[in-house]
Amino acid sequence: MTTILHHVPGARSFRILWLLQEMGITPEIRTYAIQDGSLRHPDFLAKSPAGRIPALEIDGEVIYESGAITEYLCETRPEFGFGRAPGHPERIPFLEMMHYAETIGHLIGGLNLQWIFLRNPEDRSDTVCKLDARRLQGAIAPIEALLGRQDYMLAGGFSAADTMMGFTLTSSQRYVRFDRFPNILAYLDRMAARPGHRAAKALDGPSNLPARDFYEVGA
Ligand SMILES: N[C@@H](CCC(=O)N[C@@H](CS)C(=O)NCC(=O)O)C(=O)O
Structure with missing residues (x-):
């Protein structure tokens, strides 16, 4: 193959x-x-x-x-x-988490556009940046609550919902302070300790994004 x-x-x-x-x-x-x-x-x-x-x-x-x-x-x-095939008891939460990862992901993409990719920083909109950072934080909060009840995106254990969402939560840390999300921080540590995650990090390559680790957006 x-x-x-x-x-x-x-x-x-x-x-x-x-x-x-x-x-x-x-x-x-x-x-x-x-x-x-x-x-x-x-x-x-x-x-x-x-x-x-x-x-x-x-x-x-x-x-x-x-x-x-x-x-x-x-x-x-x-x-x-x-995965969780049709008919599986976790089919619905599986699909929800797979797609919720992109609800969060598109907010990060918008903030990336404002903070990293605009050629002229004067074109940046403080209003849009603040709104999107608040919306990002609001979309992440339910995941913090979820991880207070279970160790993975699905109660049944590790799944592809974690590879979708784990990456998204890691990237969110560029715009949201995660000290208010201890369950997510512990989850990200668990994910990072997985051999598959470690192996992927070794293959990922050095970042070529001209980005800072954190942007204080005022959320
Ligand atoms: N919904 C798509 C989004 C893909 C996407 O926007 N990828 C970004 C990088 S994270 C990209 O290729 N951006 C290039 C661009 O916007 O020009 C997916 O999940 O694959």
Whole structure:
């Protein structure tokens, strides 16, 4: 099997790298940078029409959208138990958490645009930044409550909902102070201790995002 992951270090493609490593699959990695135009090259647009990572090629077939890739990998490799198939008692929370990761993810993307990718910082909107940081914090708070009741996104144990959400929660720390979310901090420590996560971190590569660790947004 040939597996190629189109990847930006520290970006959403980490979700796929981590899941693949949990499955014992090491892909060939093609690395891009968001700010250098490489994701807008026609060759890449032919694989991912909005010019976004991740895209995953398996034996020449390309899939884009991290949630779709994740569901596909779980469905085609049920022996790992990382998905929750139709009829499974955790099917609904599985789907909810998979997609909730992108409710949070799109808020981070908006803040990244404001703080990292705008060419002219004077174009940044303080109002939008504050609103989005508050909305981000509000979207994370229910996860803190959830992790007060269970160790993973699903009560039944580790799943691909964790590879989707774990990455998202890690990235949220750029805009939200997590000292108010101790259950999530303990969860992220548990995730980081997993051999699959460690192996994925080793493959991730150095960040090429010109980003600070934390932006004080005033939430
Ligand atoms: N919903 C998509 C979002 C993909 C996405 O926006 N990826 C970002 C990196 S985290 C990207 O490629 N950004 C490039 C751009 O916005 O030009 C997914 O989950 O795969």
